[in-house]
Amino acid sequence: MWRKLMQRKKFHSILFDELPDLKGITVCGLETYQDAIELSFDLPTPIDHLPRKWEQRGFTTVRENMEFADIKSFSMSLDCPFPIVDAELQDLGKDGIRFIAQGPYAHLEVIAYMVGLYNPTGVRFAGDHFTVS
Amino acid sequence: MWIDVFDSYGTFCKLYDAVPSLEKCSYKSVTVEEGGKRIRFWGRLYAPVDHPRPDWYTDEDGNVKVCFDFYGVKHFQTHIDVDASDSNTELLKVDGCVVFHGYGERRDFSIVAEGVTLKRG
Numbered sequence: 001m002w003r004k005l006m007q008r009k010k011f012h013s014i015l016f017d018e019l020p021d022l023k024g025i026t027v028c029g030l031e032t033y034q035d036a037i038e039l040s041f042d043l044p045t046p047i048d049h050l051p052r053k054w055e056q057r058g059f060t061t062v063r064e065n066m067e068f069a070d071i072k073s074f075s076m077s078l079d080c081p082f083p084i085v086d087a088e089l090q091d092l093g094k095d096g097i098r099f100i101a102q103g104p105y106a107h108l109e110v111i112a113y114m115v116g117l118y119n120p121t122g123v124r125f126a127g128d129h130f131t132v133s
Numbered sequence: 134m135w136i137d138v139f140d141s142y143g144t145f146c147k148l149y150d151a152v153p154s155l156e157k158c159s160y161k162s163v164t165v166e167e168g169g170k171r172i173r174f175w176g177r178l179y180a181p182v183d184h185p186r187p188d189w190y191t192d193e194d195g196n197v198k199v200c201f202d203f204y205g206v207k208h209f210q211t212h213i214d215v216d217a218s219d220s221n222t223e224l225l226k227v228d229g230c231v232v233f234h235g236y237g238e239r240r241d242f243s244i245v246a247e248g249v250t251l252k253r254g
Contacts, residue, residue: 026168027168027169028168029164029165029166029167029168030163030164030165031162031163031164031165032162032163032164032213033162034161034162071213071215072214072215073212073213073214073215074211074212074213075211075212075213076165076209076210076211076212077208077209077210077211078165078169078206078208078209078210079207079208080169081167081168081169081170081206082168082169083168083169106169127168129167
């Protein structure tokens with residue numbers, strides 16, 4: 001399901017020959033709203049085709065920004081900054097979707113009815129503070 | 134008292150003749166920043182201010198919007214179900230760390246951090 005979501009954003013297919021999975025991602029930030037959650041994380045997969053704008057600024061890593069809406073439940077635990085986790089996006093049919101991420105220092109689970117993906121941003125390394133579109 | 138746990142709280146105490154109980158605070162959103170080193174809780178204290186000030190936002194009923202800004206976060210855990218009720222919360226200093234703990238029907242959270250500041254929401 002993750003790859004289907006990525007395919008909707010053409011920018012991903014410019015960056016990667018083969019769309020990466022969600023293994024070894026670095027959790028960077030999260031924001032909850034009334035009924036929605038925004039999550040940002042960095043992909044460990046090297047970029048196959050670096051955009052010139054990114055190359056000029058030393059950006060080598062893809063930061064993804066996902067939004068979950070119509071939240072059913074949300075749980076998270078965090079014991080160190082920028083934790084590395086293996087994640088999965090599951091289609092629950094009429095019950096929506098489930099995003100689950102697990103690592104030695106963090107756990108994250110979101111069950112929601114809708115999920116969306118923004119265009120990725122570039123960063124210099126996983127956990128970098130600076131981004132560019 | 135809970136207000137004494139904050140490193141700083143600006144002019145917050147000037148809003149009230151007596152600082153209200155933390156039980157009157159309702160949390161609307163949370164942001165996890167810097168990979169989890171910094172966590173902010175945004176909420177509203179449902180206790181009309183006695184002395185409004187331009188440096189604090191209040192709603193039409195005089196309730197003040199607040200932000201608890203935790204830094205140096207060592208542990209964070211939360212679980213929220215849809216339609217969860219507001220939580221009962223406590224803010225303490227334990228062994229030099231700030232401990233923020235909340236629990237309610239189908240909702241809980243806890244934070245252990247180096248410190249916290251109170252800001253306008």
